[in-house]
Amino acid sequence: MSDRDSALRRISRGPWRRTYGRINKVNTKSGGLMPREAEHVTSPFSPGYGRRPLVFGGHKEELDELTEVFRTLDFGENHSVLISGLRGAGKTSMLTMLQDAALEHGWLVISDDASSGLMERVMDTAIPSLLDKLEPATRTRLAGLGIWQLNAQLQYVDRHRQVKPLLRTDLIALSEHIGQAGILITIDEVSSGKTRLRELSRFALEVSHALQGGANVMIVFAGIKVDLDALLEQVHTTFLRRSKQLDFRxxxxxxxxxxxxxxxxxxxREIEEEALVRLVAVSQGYPYLVQLVGDYAWRNTPSALRISVADAEVAHEKAIKAVQRRVISRVYQDLSEKDREFVQAMAQDHGRSKISDIVNRMGVSAQYVQVYKRRLIDTGYVKADGHGYVAFSLPYLGDYVRSMTAERDEPVASRDEWDDFPPPPSV
Incomplete structure (x- = not known):
């Protein structure tokens, strides 16, 4: 099934049905669908956090492979998956697509983030919620295990155990009694804080014991590479070191x-060729920015059946300001002082930067610079660009750093607009 057919199928059965219910004829020139009242058609772009895009870019082979596991239960190397990448690269959207695909094949889905209290949320809220949604016959079998206490209507009441409940036992029991399906667990926003890593390590240990007990489980962690690497260094995460790894750039x-x-x-709708080229150039392949610039272009003249160069120009200006405010400024704030010095040294060049120049600009040793180079590459914000060179991999980060440097170097103005309106004397 093509991406277009798949998207139209989702439109016909999902929340898009209300929006696109008025579409009633085919535009034979473009092959697209022509709305009767274009001004009422909602934008097909999804720049919001974690929203599943209508057309997903990249990683098709990996997505197909993981989806096939949901159909066949033939896991191979896919019992555990690590998705890394810079912010806005589509990691959370990928998790959403995996969750949807798993549900379509009858799997149980547990979805959470790596914030404090993960284990308790999964065992005390997520799993009881799953129990209440199972078929009555399945709940009857599970009730007979004596693990969970269900009422006469087979609704979850409480845990019914004399010993401390364990996640591994829950997962094994669920897996054995749900038929030809498995359990997908997705954990987003992996953090490298010591407390969080200890909890994630304990969670991973329980999942590894469930896998050893025969549970059909796929667990997917998503986060920035440096945080996922820190997770792999924990004492109870050995099995994760053999995970399938996806790198979103x-x-x-x-x-x-x-x-x-x-x-x-x-x-x-349609789009003029020059406008399309402009949007491709503006987005620089950054998935969040692709959705954002497309959305702005769509909304600029929503009643027009064709997106124009003027729409693309407006989208260009709006999207760059938005991505710098929402993403790049936060990335910069999260950098350590030395990381900032490194990117400030890089930003003096408008293309790739020579490592020896960065060494001179920072006034430190080459070995010292290599440490921060490696760390910034692992975050996804910087990339190696030929022997002895680096470049920014997060679009517009260099522009933002240069603007911050210029702002810092500007002399402080001696007057402002309120100088002509001094406060009244105190009484």
Missing amino acids: RLTPKETRRVLEESIRIGG
């Missing part, structure tokens, strides 16, 4: 164009 220009063009076509 920027899309290729070809894939970026496909996402934009296909989303617009499915939405029922």
